[in-house]
Amino acid sequence: MTAQPPRPLMSSASPGPGFARLLHAPDSPLTEVIAVAHKIAVFDIPVLLTGESGTGKELLARAIHDASPRAGGAFVVENCGALPDPLLESELFGCRKGAFTGAHEDRIGLFEQANGGTIFLDEIGETSPAFQVKLLRVLQEGEIRPLGASVTRKVNVRVLTATNRDLEEEVRDRRFRRDLYYRLAGFPIHLPALRHRPGDLPLLAEAFARHASSALNKPVAGLTPEALARLARHDWPGNVRELYNEIQRMVALAESPWLDPSLFSPTLALAGDPDPTPVVGTTGTLRTRVERFEAEIIDEALERHNGNISRVARDLGLSRVGLRGKMLRYGLAGGREEEGEGWGGQAPPDPSDLQKR
Ligand SMILES: Nc1ncnc2c1ncn2[C@@H]1O[C@H](COP(=O)(O)OP(=O)(O)OP(=O)(O)O)[C@@H](O)[C@H]1O
Ligand SMILES: [Mg+2]
Known part of the structure; x- marks a missing residue:
């Protein structure tokens, strides 16, 4: 087994112990993401976490649970992309012995195990239309019916979901049910890719080097400036998880206290070549x-x-109309207006308003 990325490290801004595990630089876009997540954690709102693989969606889901009134209850995780429908349903809702081939005994579902706590449904965008109907019913009724059972059982569970797909696009293309989307995306939170938060990279790299050094029991002084500069030129498709693996590899191979580019994996070694006009x-x-x-x-x-047109326009010194024109010209999609546009005309409750009431 390889060492796992660190859990209990402190970050510069820490609204709570759970959130402190999400390391970031003070001026990182994560600062605002965490502040917002911390605000809404206490409300029983379903949260949809989006972002590329390895950006920290599960870590954030746990932090939200830990900061919620449900912290004393269970936090149960299911990867919905990994199982065929009957197995996924029996995992989540439970099943009676003999309900399907392979159901050798009665089984309590994860929704019941999470009763009073939180369930985190990862890779929700991978689920079948048939499963989506069943999940929608569970959320609407607040009760589950184990496969093969005739009676239903009430459950009190907060549902957090995550996907690395663009779920709004999946809804537009009719691959994901619109009604379920609105049920799940009570509050959507997007975790930016690591390549879009360059300030976090050195901080994470150094923290991971210290962690791997103690986990592998190998003394390490840190990364050389050249190694750090070249890490910054990689685009990190696997995000923080990929960075941890890379640093762990460097620590394992290191023969001197300083981690330099000679320890890079082949992918990094190729990507790290200077290119002044990328x-x-x-x-x-x-x-x-x-x-x-x-x-x-x-x-x-x-x-x-996170696609917020007003903020981007302000940041870049453009009018919103001007920004939209440029996005159209360059074929850039994904922007959203601040006041509920982008929600297909349904005005969702604004969580900051919820707090003011
Ligand atoms: N900001 C961060 N600080 C410290 N560790 C982090 C951070 N973000 C992610 N990690 C670590 O990186 C790994 C990947 O994070 P996580 O599993 O939460 O990502 P994910 O978005 O759920 O990925 P996937 O889409 O592949 O399921 C985990 O080991 C997590 O602890
Ligand atoms: Mg995950």
């Missing part, structure tokens, strides 16, 4: 190259502000 490129007219650059800046700002 976005602008070396082809095209001045105008197309400037436009490519502009599109990249807007794309990055949209990701950083």
